[in-house]
Amino acid sequence: MCNALRAAERSALYVAAVETLARLHSVDVASLGLAGYGKGAGYSKRQVSTWTKQYRASAHRSIPAMDELSDWLSNNLPSGDNEVTLVHGDFRIDNLIFHPTEARVLAVLDWELSTTGQPTADLAYFLMPHYCPSHLGVISTLGIPPPGDLISIYCRCRGLPPSLPHQNFFIALAMFKMASIAQVPTRDPRADEGARYLQTAALRFLQSPRGHAVLQQVKEFMRQHVLPAQQVSPHHIEINTGPGVAKARAAGLWNLFLPAVSGLSQVDYSYIAEETGRCFFAPEVFNCQAPDSGNMEVLHLYGSEEQKKQWLEPLLRGEMRSCFCMTEPDVASSDATNMQCTLQKDNGHYIINGKKWWSSGAGNSVCKIAVVMCRNKTADPNNRHGQHSMILVPMDTPGVRKIRALTVFGADDAHHGGHLEVHFDNVRVPASNILLGEGRGFEIAQGRLGPGRLHHCMRAVGLAEHALELLCQRSASRQTFGKELYHHEVVAHWIAESRIAIEQTRLLALHAAHTLDTKGNKAARKQIGMIKVAAGRMATKVVDCAIQVHGGAGVSDDFPLAQMYAYARTLRLADGPDEVHLSSIAQMELRDQLRRTAAKL
Numbered sequence: 001m002c003n004a005l006r007a008a009e010r011s012a013l014y015v016a017a018v019e020t021l022a023r024l025h026s027v028d029v030a031s032l033g034l035a036g037y038g039k040g041a042g043y044s045k046r047q048v049s050t051w052t053k054q055y056r057a058s059a060h061r062s063i064p065a066m067d068e069l070s071d072w073l074s075n076n077l078p079s080g081d082n083e084v085t086l087v088h089g090d091f092r093i094d095n096l097i098f099h100p101t102e103a104r105v106l107a108v109l110d111w112e113l114s115t116t117g118q119p120t121a122d123l124a125y126f127l128m129p130h131y132c133p134s135h136l137g138v139i140s141t142l143g144i145p146p147p148g149d150l151i152s153i154y155c156r157c158r159g160l161p162p163s164l165p166h167q168n169f170f171i172a173l174a175m176f177k178m179a180s181i182a183q184v185p186t187r188d189p190r191a192d193e194g195a196r197y198l199q200t201a202a203l204r205f206l207q208s209p210r211g212h213a214v215l216q217q218v219k220e221f222m223r224q225h226v227l228p229a230q231q232v233s234p235h236h237i238e239i240n241t242g243p244g245v246a247k248a249r250a251a252g253l254w255n256l257f258l259p260a261v262s263g264l265s266q267v268d269y270s271y272i273a274e275e276t277g278r279c280f281f282a283p284e285v286f287n288c289q290a291p292d293s294g295n296m297e298v299l300h301l302y303g304s305e306e307q308k309k310q311w312l313e314p315l316l317r318g319e320m321r322s323c324f325c326m327t328e329p330d331v332a333s334s335d336a337t338n339m340q341c342t343l344q345k346d347n348g349h350y351i352i353n354g355k356k357w358w359s360s361g362a363g364n365s366v367c368k369i370a371v372v373m374c375r376n377k378t379a380d381p382n383n384r385h386g387q388h389s390m391i392l393v394p395m396d397t398p399g400v401r402k403i404r405a406l407t408v409f410g411a412d413d414a415h416h417g418g419h420l421e422v423h424f425d426n427v428r429v430p431a432s433n434i435l436l437g438e439g440r441g442f443e444i445a446q447g448r449l450g451p452g453r454l455h456h457c458m459r460a461v462g463l464a465e466h467a468l469e470l471l472c473q474r475s476a477s478r479q480t481f482g483k484e485l486y487h488h489e490v491v492a493h494w495i496a497e498s499r500i501a502i503e504q505t506r507l508l509a510l511h512a513a514h515t516l517d518t519k520g521n522k523a524a525r526k527q528i529g530m531i532k533v534a535a536g537r538m539a540t541k542v543v544d545c546a547i548q549v550h551g552g553a554g555v556s557d558d559f560p561l562a563q564m565y566a567y568a569r570t571l572r573l574a575d576g577p578d579e580v581h582l583s584s585i586a587q588m589e590l591r592d593q594l595r596r597t598a599a600k601l
Contacts, residue, residue: 007143012103017096018150020105021126022157025085025119034086034116041082043117047173048073055180069176076209078166081118089113091122123154124170128178131171163216168207211268214256218272221253222282230279230560244285245318255316257288257455260300266451266513270458274506277462280563287316291324291360294452295371298390302436302444307392311369320368323361323395325422326445330355334577336373336388336442341424343374343389343438350391350434352399352427358574363405363418368395372424373441388441392433399427408566450521453528453575454512457535460571461506463564464542468498470559471546485549494545501538508534526588529581536578539568 005013029035039046052070059066088095090113097107130147145153152162164170207215225244248254255261256272264272276282283289292315299312314320331338341354352374361367370393379387393400403421405412412418435444472495475485485491512527543564547554554561572578 005143009103009143011143011145013098014093014145014150015153016098016103016105017093018123018126018154019157020096020108021088021091021122022154024088024091024108025122026158027086029084029086029116032086038087038115038117040084040116043084043087043115043121044077044081044169044173045074046117047121047177048077051173051177051180055176058180066176066179069172069179073169073173073176076169078118078169083118083120084116085119087115087117087119087122089115089122089125091126120165120170121173123151123164124167125174125177127151128171128174131175166209166212168212169209207268207271208265211264211271214253214262214264214268215271215275217251218253218256218275218286221248221251221285222275222279226279226282226285230281245287248285249287249318253286254318255287255296257293257451258296258300258316261316266454266516267510270454270510270513273455273458274462274465277459278466280560280567283459287318288455290452290456291371292322293455294448295322295324295369297451298371298435298444298448301447304432306432307435311392314368319366321361321364321366322369322371323359323364323367323420323422325356325359325362325370325372325393327358328355329357329421334580336445337384339373339375339388341372341374342377343391344377345431345438346428348431349428350431352391352393352424352429355421355423357421358406358419359422360419362395362402362420362422369393370395370400370422371435373445376438379439383439385442386439389438390435390441390444391429392435393424393427393429397427397429399425401425408570409562411563411566446525447521449575450524450528451516453532454509454516456571456575457505457509457512457531460535460539460568461502461509463567464498464502464505464539467539467543467546467561467564468495468502470561471495471498471542471549474546474549491549494549498542498545501542505531505534505538526585526592529585529588532575533578533581533585536568536571539571540565543568 029037048070052074055063055066055070088108088111090110091108095109096105097109098104099106127147127150130144151164154160155162225247229244256264257269259265259269262269273283273288276286276288283293296312296315299308299315303312311322315322325341326336326339327333328339328341331340333339339354341352341356344351344353352372354374356372359370362370371390372393373388373390375387376389381387401423403423406419406421408419472486475491475495478485480488486495508527509531512524512531515524515527543561547561547565550559550561553559556562
C-alpha cells in the first residue's frame, strides 16, 4: 500500500508511526505488569554483546569491519544507560498496520525481540533507512520526513528536548544488528552484499563521543548565530564574523581543525567541516578558515619553537591572519617543479625573487605572514623533489608588493581574505625563517595539503547539502505547465541523483579521514586524491542542477548559488587540478594491483 501513496500521504503515515513509537515508550511498564519483562538498565551493553555473539556464531570467520565496529561500540557505550521503557526491538514501517483511510496506526506486529530497556535504540532502528546510501536517492522524493523532523515529533510527544542523545552510537548499533543478522548463511548473494554494505555504512559513524558532542554544539551555534547572519548579509563577512567570533571562542568552538589543540580526530572534524560548509564565512567564526588552518598546521608540525611563538600562537588566538603563496602566473603550476620564484642564501639571510598569484588570504587587512614556496638556486638539479623550500615572509618586509586582487568568474572572492598576485623583489628575511630546512618544501606541502584537501572536500559536501535544500524548496514552491517542478521527471531525477552523489562523496571523505587517523598522511594519499576529484565534481553538478531549477534567479545575487558554483568549480583547480590527482590515483592503483598480484604468486 505504501508504494502507491502520494508523497503527502506517505509523510502522514511516517508521522503517525513515530507518534505511536513515542506513545509505546511512554507507557508505565509496571502498571502493565511488565516490571520483570527483560533485564532493564544496561540495555546497550547487552545489545552489543548479544549481536557480537550472533555475528561470530553465524559468520564462521573474522570480518575486520565487524570486529572494528564491535570494538568501537563496546568502547563508546553511552553513559547513564539507565532509562527503561518497553522496547519493541524491530519497530519499522512494515511491522505496522495502518487504518485504510486515515493516517493512524491500528496495530504493531512482530514482538519477538521486545524487552525493556533503552528507547533510543528503537527510535534509531526506525530511522536507520535515512542513513543508508542505497535508500537516500529516493527517500527525499517519496515524501518521507527527514530524520530531524521525526526526532522532533518523537521528542515533542514524550516531552523531551528535541535531540537524539548518542545518535551516532545507536544508529551504528542498529546497522551492526542488521549486519549481524545478515551473516546467517544463505545461498542468496544479495544477502552477503547487504551484510558488507551494512558493515561499511555503520563504520561511517565511528565518531568519538567528544566529536559528536562538539558537532552538536557547532550545529546549534550555526543555527543561532551564523545562518541568520548569512541571510541578513551573505556577502559581507566583515559584518557577520565579528560578534560571532567572540561567541564561538567563549563557547570553546575554536581551532577545531587541529587535533593537537582540539582533541578531535579527522573523522570528528570532517563532520564539523561539513556543517560549516553550509555558509561561506562560517569557518572564520571558528578560526578554521583556509589558508590559515593549513598554515597553522604547517607551523605546528614543522615550525621551530621560535617560529611557533612568533607566528603560530597569534594565529591560534585569532589575532592575525596569514596567506599561502605557491602558484605562479608565468608557469604551469599544476606541475609544482616548474616554479621560478627563487631562494638564495646570503650569509644569515635568504633573498627571495619571483611572482606568485592566487595567494589565498593575502587580501585580508590583518594578514601579517606569508608561507612562500621557492626553488633553491643552489639545489641539485637531479633531485626533482628536493629543490624547493618553504619560508616565512612577513608581509611588511621591503620588496613584498601586492599587485592586484583576482576575481573568480568576474566577482570578488573575498570570503577568506581574497586572492592576490604578490611579487617578491629582492625580499630579504632571516635564515631562521626557513621551515624545516632547505629542500624540504615538497615534504611540507604533502603534510599541509592532505588534511587541508579533506577539509575543503567536506565543506563542499555541506555546500552541496545546502544547494540541494534550495533545489527542493524551489521545486516545491514553483509550478510550470500545471504542476510543481518536482513532479517533472527530470527535476525529480536531479533531486535523487544529487542525494546519491552527496552520500557517496561523504562516505568517501569519511574513509579518507579514517585512513588519515589510523595510518597517516602518506597512507591516505590515494583516498585524499579520490575525494579531491569526487567532491569538486559532485558539488559542481549539484549546484548546477539547483541553478537550473531556480532559472534566472539562480545566477543572480538573490540566492547564494552563483557564489556556490564559483567555489565548487574552483575546487577542481585549487590544491591541484583533477587531472593531476587522476594520474596519481592511477599510478597508486596500478602499484597496489601489481603488489597484490605478486603476493599471490
